[in-house]
Amino acid sequence: MLQKLEEVKKEFESGISSIRSLPDMAQFKADFLGKKGKLNALMSGMRDLAVEEKKAFGSKANEVKQVMLAAIEEQGRKIEVEQINAKLEKNRQDISWTDKITDLGQQAAGLHPITKLTRELEDIFLSMGFDILDGPHIEDEYHNFEALNIPESHPARDMQDTFWFKDAEHLLRTHTSNIQIRGMEQKKPPFKFVGPGKVFRCEALDASHEAAFHQLEGMMVGRDISVQHMIHFLRTLLSEIFKKDINVRLRPGFFPFVEPGFELDYECMLCGGKGCPVCKQVGWVEGLGCGMVHPNVLKAGGVDPNEFNGFAFGMGIDRLTMMRYHIDDVRHFHSGNLQFSEQFKAY
Ligand code: PHE
Numbered sequence: 001m002l003q004k005l006e007e008v009k010k011e012f013e014s015g016i017s018s019i020r021s022l023p024d025m026a027q028f029k030a031d032f033l034g035k036k037g038k039l040n041a042l043m044s045g046m047r048d049l050a051v052e053e054k055k056a057f058g059s060k061a062n063e064v065k066q067v068m069l070a071a072i073e074e075q076g077r078k079i080e081v082e083q084i085n086a087k088l089e090k091n092r093q094d095i096s097w098t099d100k101i102t103d104l105g106q107q108a109a110g111l112h113p114i115t116k117l118t119r120e121l122e123d124i125f126l127s128m129g130f131d132i133l134d135g136p137h138i139e140d141e142y143h144n145f146e147a148l149n150i151p152e153s154h155p156a157r158d159m160q161d162t163f164w165f166k167d168a169e170h171l172l173r174t175h176t177s178n179i180q181i182r183g184m185e186q187k188k189p190p191f192k193f194v195g196p197g198k199v200f201r202c203e204a205l206d207a208s209h210e211a212a213f214h215q216l217e218g219m220m221v222g223r224d225i226s227v228q229h230m231i232h233f234l235r236t237l238l239s240e241i242f243k244k245d246i247n248v249r250l251r252p253g254f255f256p257f258v259e260p261g262f263e264l265d266y267e268c269m270l271c272g273g274k275g276c277p278v279c280k281q282v283g284w285v286e287g288l289g290c291g292m293v294h295p296n297v298l299k300a301g302g303v304d305p306n307e308f309n310g311f312a313f314g315m316g317i318d319r320l321t322m323m324r325y326h327i328d329d330v331r332h333f334h335s336g337n338l339q340f341s342e343q344f345k346a347y
Contacts, residue, residue, distance in 0.1 A: 001045060001057055008038050009064050016075050025079060029072050039065060110345035114214055114333060117321045118196045121216055124240050130218070131193040135179040137200070141169055143178040147300035148257040156256050161202040172200035176217035177257060180293075180312055183219060184301025189308045190222035196317065207277040207329045214317035221293065221303060221310030227260070230290060230311040234264060238287075241320065242266075247273070249284065258291025258312060269323040278319070278328060285323065288315040 012032050019025050032038050043061060046054050111119075122132050135143075150156050163172040179195030187193070196216040203209050220233070231250070239245055246266050253263030266287045268279035275281035290313035295305035318330050325344060327333075332340050 001042065001049065001053070002060060005042055005057070005061060005064060008032070008042065009067075011038075012068055012071075016071055019075060020079065020082075022076065022079055022083075025072065025076055032068060033065065033072075039068075110342055112333075112341050113321050113325050113327070113344045114317060116344060117324060118214070118216070118317060121196065121241070121317070122194070124237065125194045125218070129192065131191070133179055133183050133193045133195040135173070135176065135182050135195055135197060137173060137198060138165070138170055139173040139178050141171065143181045144171055144173050144175075147181045147297065148177055149294050149296045149300075150256045154256060156254075163200050163202050174201055175199050175314055176215040177312070177314055179217045180219050180257070180297065181301055184221070184298070184303055189303050189310075192218075192220040192222075194218045205331065207331070210318065210330050210334065212334065213330070216315045216317055217312070218315070219293070219310065219312045221298070221308050223308060225292075225310045227292060227311075230292070230313075233311075234288070234290060234313065238266065242269075242324075248287070253289055253291070255289050255291060257294050257297045258289075259294045261289065261291035264288050264290060266323075270326060270328060276328075278322060278330075285319050286316065287320070288313050290314070 015028065019028050030037060034040070039061065043058075046057060049057060126132065145154075145157060146152075162174050165171060176195050176197050176199055179193075179197070183191070183193050183195065194216055195218075197214065198212055199215050200212050203211055205211065220229075235248070238248060246269075248264055248266045250262050250264050253261045255261045264287050265284040267273045268276065268283055268285050270276050270278050271283065273283035275283050279285050290311060293310050293312050298305040298308065298310075318333060321327065321333075322330065
């Protein structure tokens with residue numbers, strides 16, 4: 001009997017390592033340890049044994065049973081781990097970024113035309129030694145108006161219809177000129193910088209007016225800077241932007257933060273000067289406001305007006321972009337229409 005037990009044990013040991021699935025394992029367990037299993041079959045033969053032999057066989061059989069149970073449990077765990085690993089391997093996702101995305105029929109994204117032109121402008125200014133600054137969209141009254149020589153009662157505040165916050169002290173900046181003040185606050189003259197960004201005005205919308213649009217502010221402060229310098233600089237700038245000579249006109253313009261102040265218009269490139277909805281039928285587009293920085297503004301920025309002076313300008317980017325890409329309605333810019341933005345991928 002003991003020998004038979006030894007044989008069953010051997011059979012068990014040689015079989016168990018080849019079991020590869022949990023159902024097979026259950027079957028294997030039943031074959032050896034089940035009610036009708038091999039171990040029980042041996043045990044039922046115990047009846048014919050003498051008492052002493054019964055005891056010896058019983059304890060040996062029990063020992064074998066414990067060994068088998070432990071082996072079954074261990075093999076079961078191995079199978080589970082194997083199965084989990086196989087599942088993980090099968091469901092593996094490659095989450096690393098690849099440029100294969102176009103292979104899936106998806107389209108590579110393109111930059112918005114305003115972004116493209118803004119970056120182009122930044123490159124031009126960087127090549128001329130300007131720094132690029134940023135300023136907040138949500139601004140306080142001081143930086144948007146007060147420090148720019150626009151006191152509270154000044155009619156110029158009504159020229160720019162302002163989105164105010166409920167606290168009556170904060171607003172959405174109506175121009176990028178706040179960057180003049182913020183720039184001066186952090187720089188020591190001489191300096192030159194530009195600051196592009198979104199600006200907001202509570203306006204009625206049409207083909208050339210949006211409530212949110214884009215400007216690029218520029219400021220150059222040093223010693224003995226003249227209107228001549230400013231005009232020469234702006235001419236050079238425009239020929240860089242349009243990559244050709246373009247008709248411009250300069251006329252007096254009023255902005256409280258510059259003295260003297262000017263407005264520079266350029267010929268509408270959509271209609272060639274004949275007149276269209278974008279240029280309001282006049283053939284000219286308001287390109288930028290500019291002028292010599294007012295002494296009060298220099299003072300507000302911590303610059304001594306007796307020692308330094310300079311010029312500033314604020315350029316509209318939306319209309320510039322419309323001219324460059326022949327876009328006939330400013331409202332396309334915020335339409336979110338991918339078919340619109342995709343057209344500029346190639347440029
Ligand atoms: N901030 C003015 C505007 O929004 C433009 C401007 C900037 C004019 C700088 C003069 C100097 O219209």
